[in-house]
Amino acid sequence: MRSLILLTTLSAALACGPADGGTASGSETSTAATGDPQTASTQPTSTGDSTGGVPTAPECQEDADCALFNDCCRCTAAPKSAQFPECDATCLQSTCDALGLRDVQVACLSGRCEFARVTCSDGPVACDEAKPQCAEGTVNSVKDSCWGPCMDPRYCEGGPCTADSCGDGWTCVDSQSGASTCAPVPFECSGGTPTCACLQPYLDEFCGGACSDAAGGVLCEDGG
Numbered sequence: 001m002r003s004l005i006l007l008t009t010l011s012a013a014l015a016c017g018p019a020d021g022g023t024a025s026g027s028e029t030s031t032a033a034t035g036d037p038q039t040a041s042t043q044p045t046s047t048g049d050s051t052g053g054v055p056t057a058p059e060c061q062e063d064a065d066c067a068l069f070n071d072c073c074r075c076t077a078a079p080k081s082a083q084f085p086e087c088d089a090t091c092l093q094s095t096c097d098a099l100g101l102r103d104v105q106v107a108c109l110s111g112r113c114e115f116a117r118v119t120c121s122d123g124p125v126a127c128d129e130a131k132p133q134c135a136e137g138t139v140n141s142v143k144d145s146c147w148g149p150c151m152d153p154r155y156c157e158g159g160p161c162t163a164d165s166c167g168d169g170w171t172c173v174d175s176q177s178g179a180s181t182c183a184p185v186p187f188e189c190s191g192g193t194p195t196c197a198c199l200q201p202y203l204d205e206f207c208g209g210a211c212s213d214a215a216g217g218v219l220c221e222d223g224g
Contacts, residue, residue, distance in 0.1 A: 058111030
C-alpha cells in the first residue's frame with residue numbers, strides 16, 4: 001500500500017449539495033481516501049485496485065491507461081477502469097484543489113498509475129503568479145515557466161532521494177554518477193522487494209545504464 005503523506009488540516013465549509021463522483025465543485029471538508037475529515041492525502045489508500053487489494057500484474061502499459069480521480073473524497077491516479085465507492089460528501093472544492101494539486105497530471109510509472117513526475121524548483125519563474133505556500137512534506141514545482149502543483153518529493157524529476165525518503169511502495173534508485181531518484185516498485189516484485197529482475201521492463205524510465213542488485217535496492221551502472 002502506498003504510504004500516506006498527511007497534509008495540513010483543511011478548513012470546514014458549508015455543505016452545498018452532493019458530489020457526483022467526478023470533479024467536485026463543492027464540500028463540508030475535502031478529504032482523501034483516508035476517510036478522516038481532518039487529514040487529506042496526495043496518495044490513494046490502494047494501489048489502483050479499488051477493493052484495496054494489491055495487483056500482481058501491471059495495471060497500465062501507457063499514460064493513457066490512467067486517469068485522475070478527483071472528487072470530494074479522493075485525489076488519486078488509478079486505471080481508467082477502476083471503481084471507487086460512491087462519494088457521498090459535498091465540497092466547496094475538490095480534494096486535489098484543496099491539496100494544492102492544480103493541473104496535476106497522471107502517468108504510468110513502473111506499470112502503476114501514479115501522479116506524473118514534475119520539475120521541482122523554488123523558481124524563479126517567468127509568470128506573475130505568487131509562489132504557492134506548500135504544505136509540510138511537499139515541495140514547489142514549475143510547469144511551463146510558471147508554478148505547478150505542490151508535490152511529494154518522490155515525484156521530483158531527478159531526485160535526489162535516500163533509502164528512507166521515497167515511502168512505502170517506492171525505492172530510491174542510486175546511480176554510479178552519484179545521482180538518485182525515487183521509483184515505484186512494480187507490482188511484479190515479490191513482497192515489494194525491488195530487484196533488477198522485476199524492474200527490468202521499466203529500467204528505461206529511471207536508469208540509463210545497466211542494473212545491479214544492491215543492499216535494499218538496485219544500482220544503475222552508468223559508468224560514473
